[in-house]
Structure formats: C-alpha cells, structure tokens
Amino acid sequence: MKIETTPSTSTSRMGKERLESANMSERVRRNQSHLRSHLRSHYDFIVCGSGSSGSVVASRLAENPDVHVLLLEAGGSDDVPQVMEANQWPLNLGSERDWGFQSKPSRSLNGRVLHMAMGKVLGGGSSINVMVWARGHKSDWDYFAQEANDPAWSYDSVLKIYRRIEDWQGSPDPEHRGAGGPVFVEPATNPNPIAPAMLDAARSLGIPTFENQNGRMMEGDGGASIIDVRAKAGKRQSIFRSYVYPRMDQENLTVLTGALVLKLNIEAGRATGVDVLLDGVVTTFGSTKEMVLSMGAIQTPKLLMQSGIGDESELRRHGIPVLQHAPGVGQNFQDHVAFDCVWEYLDPLPPKNTMAEATFFWKSDPALPSPDIQACQAEVPKTTPENAARYNVPQHGWTLFGGLMRPKSRGHLSLTGPQATDPVVIEPNFLSHPDDLKAAIACVELCREVGNAAPLRSFSKREVMPGLLKGPGLEDFVRNAATTYWHETCTAKMGTDKMSVVNGRLQVYGIQNLRIADGSIMPRVTTGNTMAPCVIIGERAAKELSKDHGL
Numbered sequence: 093m094k095i096e097t098t099p100s101t102s103t104s105r106m107g108k109e110r111l112e113s114a115n116m117s118e119r120v121r122r123n124q125s126h127l128r129s130h131l132r133s134h135y136d137f138i139v140c141g142s143g144s145s146g147s148v149v150a151s152r153l154a155e156n157p158d159v160h161v162l163l164l165e166a167g168g169s170d171d172v173p174q175v176m177e178a179n180q181w182p183l184n185l186g187s188e189r190d191w192g193f194q195s196k197p198s199r200s201l202n203g204r205v206l207h208m209a210m211g212k213v214l215g216g217g218s219s220i221n222v223m224v225w226a227r228g229h230k231s232d233w234d235y236f237a238q239e240a241n242d243p244a245w246s247y248d249s250v251l252k253i254y255r256r257i258e259d260w261q262g263s264p265d266p267e268h269r270g271a272g273g274p275v276f277v278e279p280a281t282n283p284n285p286i287a288p289a290m291l292d293a294a295r296s297l298g299i300p301t302f303e304n305q306n307g308r309m310m311e312g313d314g315g316a317s318i319i320d321v322r323a324k325a326g327k328r329q330s331i332f333r334s335y336v337y338p339r340m341d342q343e344n345l346t347v348l349t350g351a352l353v354l355k356l357n358i359e360a361g362r363a364t365g366v367d368v369l370l371d372g373v374v375t376t377f378g379s380t381k382e383m384v385l386s387m388g389a390i391q392t393p394k395l396l397m398q399s400g401i402g403d404e405s406e407l408r409r410h411g412i413p414v415l416q417h418a419p420g421v422g423q424n425f426q427d428h429v430a431f432d433c434v435w436e437y438l439d440p441l442p443p444k445n446t447m448a449e450a451t452f453f454w455k456s457d458p459a460l461p462s463p464d465i466q467a468c469q470a471e472v473p474k475t476t477p478e479n480a481a482r483y484n485v486p487q488h489g490w491t492l493f494g495g496l497m498r499p500k501s502r503g504h505l506s507l508t509g510p511q512a513t514d515p516v517v518i519e520p521n522f523l524s525h526p527d528d529l530k531a532a533i534a535c536v537e538l539c540r541e542v543g544n545a546a547p548l549r550s551f552s553k554r555e556v557m558p559g560l561l562k563g564p565g566l567e568d569f570v571r572n573a574a575t576t577y578w579h580e581t582c583t584a585k586m587g588t589d590k591m592s593v594v595n596g597r598l599q600v601y602g603i604q605n606l607r608i609a610d611g612s613i614m615p616r617v618t619t620g621n622t623m624a625p626c627v628i629i630g631e632r633a634a635k636e637l638s639k640d641h642g643l
C-alpha cells in the first residue's frame with residue numbers, strides 16, 4: 093500500500109529531522125571537545141587518516157563500546173559548503189582541503205608537471221571528490237585474491253560486503269545491490285538530457301547500456317550507464333559522514349583534526365604509537381592493540397620510509413635508521429592517466445548533480461579480457477593549461493574525460509629528507525610504457541567516435557579538441573592532455589612477493605601491530621574510480637582486526 097504524505101506531515105517530518113540533526117551536532121561538539129581536552133596517553137587502536145578507508149576502520153572498531161579508538165586527521169572540519177554541497181566540489185581543488193601534490197616534470201608528458209589533488213580534511217578524498225561510486229571490475233577482485241593468496245578478497249566475497257554496506261536507491265537488483273547499509277548510493281537523479289544522449293551514442297557504436305554501472309556491467313566486457321553517485325538531495329555523502337560522524341557522540345571514539353602524524357614509534361619490531369603535531373606541540377600517543385595507517389597512497393609510504401620501513405638504500409641516503417628493509421614501499425605507483433576531449437555546446441545546458449552523470453567502460457582492444465578504458469562525461473569544458481593554450485576552449489562546453497583503467501606504466505615515490513615537512517618526489521611515469529600510449533590513442537579515438545556520434549550531434553556546435561589528428565600530432569595531443577584521474581594508489585602493495593609491503597590481512601611484513609588500510613595496498617589500480625574499493629579495504633581491515641583481537 094502506498095502511503096501519501098500530506099504537505100503538513102512532510103513539513104513536520106523535515107522539522108523533526110532538522111531538530112535531530114541539530115541535537116546530534118551539539119552532542120558531537122560537546123563530546124569531542126571533552127575528549128580533546130582529556131586526551132589519553134594510550135588508545136586501543138590508533139587510525140591515522142580519516143579518508144575513504146580510515147573512516148571505515150575507525151567506525152567499525154568503535155562499534156564496540158569497550159574499545160578506545162583515536163582517529164588522527166591532519167586536515168580540518170568538513171562542515172563547509174564546498175564539501176557539503178555536491179555541486180561545489182571543484183572549489184576544493186587548490187584549497188586548504190587539498191594536499192596539492194605536484195609531480196616531478198615527466199619526460200613522457202613533454203616535460204609537464206602534474207597537479208595531483210588529494211583530500212586534506214575529515215573524510216579525505218571522499219570529502220572533495222566527484223562522488224562517483226564505482227566498485228571495480230570482477231576481475232580486479234579476483235586478481236587481489238590471487239595476489240594475496242586469500243579468497244577473502246575475491247569478487248564473490250567482496251560482492252557480499254558491497255551488498256551489506258550499500259543503501260541502493262535505484263531499481264532493485266538484490267543479486268548485486270544492497271539496501272539499508274551506511275552507504276547511500278543513487279543513480280544521478282533527473283540527469284541533464286546530454287547524459288542519456290551519451291548512452292545512446294555509446295549504444296550506436298555497439299557499447300551496451302546498463303541499468304547501473306555497478307551490477308552486471310562490471311562483470312563482463314563493459315558498457316555505458318548513468319553514474320552511481322554518493323549525494324542525496326544535492327548534499328555530499330562522504331565516507332566520513334556515513335561511517336564516523338554517527339558515532340562521534342560516543343566516548344570511546346576520539347577524532348582529532350589538525351593532527352599531523354610525524355612518525356611511527358617502533359620498539360623491537362613492534363609498532364607502539366605515533367608522534368603527532370597537535371596544536372603546535374609534538375605529542376606522543378601509544379596504542380595497546382594496533383596501529384592502522386590510512387593516510388593515502390602518498391603519505392602512507394612517506395611515513396613508513398621516514399619511520400625506518402622502506403628500501404634500505406633510500407633510507408640511508410637520508411640518514412634514516414633502517415628498521416625494516418621493505419623495497420616495495422613507494423614503488424608500483426599507479427593512477428588512471430586521463431585525457432580531455434571537448435565539444436562546444438550549441439545551446440548551453442547548466443551542469444546538474446555533480447557535473448558528471450554518464451560513463452562508459454570499454455576495451456581498447458577487443459582481445460582484452462576486461463575493459464581498460466573508462467570515460468566520464470563532464471558537463472563543463474575541461475582541459476590542461478598546455479592544450480588550453482593551443483585550442484580555443486569555449487566558456488560553454490562538455491567533455492569526455494577518458495582514462496586508462498589498466499595502465500602498464502609504473503611510477504614511484506622518493507624522499508627529499510627525513511622530516512614530515514620534507515616533500516615527497518612523485519614520479520608517475522604516465523605513458524612511459526609503449527602499450528599505454530597505444531591504449532591512450534585508442535581511448536581518445538573512442539571518445540571522439542562517441543562524442544561525434546549522431547545522438548550527441550544536436551548538442552554540439554563543434555568539436556573543440558582534439559579534432560581529426562593522426563600519428564605524431566595525436567601522440568603530442570595525448571602527452572599534453574594527460575592528467576591524473578586523482579586515483580593515486582598501489583604504493584604499499586598487498587601480496588606475497590618481495591616487493592609486497594602487506595599480506596592479505598593487511599599486516600606490514602616484518603613489523604608487529606601495524607596494518608595499512610588505504611589505496612596504497614592495491615596490487616593494481618581497480619577498473620574505475622577508487623573510493624568504493626577503498627571502503628572495501630577499510631571493511632576488510634576492520635574485519636581482520638576484530639577477528640585478531642576478539643572484538
């Protein structure tokens with residue numbers, strides 16, 4: 093039976109929700125201010141970093157009221173419109189909520205420097221990102237299981253976790269999607285007409301369209317669909333807000349903002365705590381059970397190396413005593429290098445939802461076992477400074493932002509010194525593998541075919557870039573167009589070979605009581621945006637910690 097909601101009941105419900113939210117916010121403020129002024133010297137667990145993985149670990153551990161959890165975050169509050177209002181996400185780029193990393197100039201990208209944003213705020217990337225919920229391809233998870241030699245990472249196992257944690261709002265699909273969990277996800281609502289037109293364009297080229305991007309579509313050859321997004325009535329649903337915030341009125345969960353983790357303390361091969369810069373003072377916190385590093389794929393390996401866990405020659409170069417030779421730390425860097433293809437609108441349409449509402453996954457070569465290209469349609473023109481200088485980019489346009497999902501190039505990180513204030517050198521090495529250049533050209537050609545296909549023609553006045561280029565001209569365009577998809581990962585990989593940093597239970601090899609739970613543990617970057625897989629990593633870490641500590 094459908095129950096009609098009269099205006100007066102819905103108004104009173106909204107009033108009640110607002111009151112509950114104000115009460116919660118006051119309870120959180122009081123509790124956290126009390127906890128901050130009564131800090132303990134030791135906590136059972138210390139989680140460093142409140143991003144997509146760290147938020148999950150901290151919240152799951154704090155489910156048990158007897159367990160004391162300290163969550164340390166270098167950034168500040170997320171309670172600002174630029175984070176909360178879904179359509180304001182670009183305003184975070186280059187702000188105080190962005191670490192603002194820069195790569196070393198890249199030979200393979202015509203000597204260009206890349207700006208590599210990462211979230212520095214409660215919620216980390218999940219508070220500044222584009223909110224796309226992309227679970228990864230079936231084959232990614234089966235690869236993780238094979239590398240970890242642990243079936244708990246297989247697609248079948250991970251699918252169960254996704255179904256348990258999701259609160260899916262689209263057409264029911266109980267085999268793939270879940271309801272009632274902490275992760276609200278919906279297909280972009282009432283999308284701009286250019287989004288379904290992109291699906292028609294993809295279909296006209298033989299790319300099948302799907303009811304959503306995270307069910308059957310990620311078990312096969314790819315396809316096109318409206319994007320699954322983590323926003324509700326225009327408000328961002330960050331992983332921090334979904335997992336940690338609802339527990340911040342509990343006395344067993346202390347969340348410290350402005351807490352920069354400087355160094356891990358390790359005694360006799362066992363992680364015992366951390367030194368943290370808090371309110372201008374270096375403070376030491378001890379953990380009685382375990383330490384968890386969730387600072388993302390650049391800061392986690394940096395902290396490991398500066399704490400004596402890394403390649404011995406790299407550590408010695410900076411006078412850091414070697415506690416554990418771990419040659420894989422900072423190696424195997426991966427991201428989805430991506431390229432902008434832009435069209436000018438015939439009649440400008442204002443961007444809707446998160447400005448990106450349709451996506452497709454496809455193969456650069458039909459012989460590949462799974463898709464290696466993803467393009468998101470951005471409802472604004474987007475380009476690099478180098479291509480902006482060459483092309484006349486209009487004010488009103490739209491972009492197909494196509495990226496390589498299975499890059500073969502590998503980058504690495506290195507230190508410039510032993511202090512937390514010493515920056516890391518990031519060498520992404522995008523397009524350094526010749527197969528990636530081939531795939532990049534196929535990706536741009538496919539984006540052009542989709543973007544110029546009949547169903548999209550009525551939206552466009554002209555193709556702005558790249559236009560019909562071939563050979564060296566197209567290669568040069570690709571090298572100038574290449575940017576990060578902001579999916580920095582894989583720098584402390586999970587596995588069993590000598591370059592692996594953690595095992596399948598996310599324990600750091602050679603050091604007791606230390607785990608890593610963030611994008612750095614991926615053996616290879618997943619097919620699609622990386623927030624959802626980082627949530628799975630957090631869930632897996634929490635499960636293993638609970639099991640090992642009998643929680």
Ligand SMILES: Cc1cc2nc3c(=O)[nH]c(=O)nc-3n(C[C@H](O)[C@H](O)[C@H](O)COP(=O)(O)OP(=O)(O)OC[C@H]3O[C@@H](n4cnc5c(N)ncnc54)[C@H](O)[C@@H]3O)c2cc1C
Binds near residue numbers: 220226
């Ligand atoms: C602009 C942008 C757009 C993106 N769009 C999408 C998208 O639409 N969909 C998607 O799936 N993915 C997207 N991503 C990627 C996704 O957000 C990340 O892959 C994901 O958040 C990584 O999770 P993580 O837990 O590894 O690290 P993060 O989420 O980066 O969290 C790490 C946390 O640790 C903190 N930290 C770091 N160093 C220290 C220290 N020394 N002391 C204390 N705290 C520290 C950071 O401030 C941060 O809060 C985007 C990322 C960006 C930057």
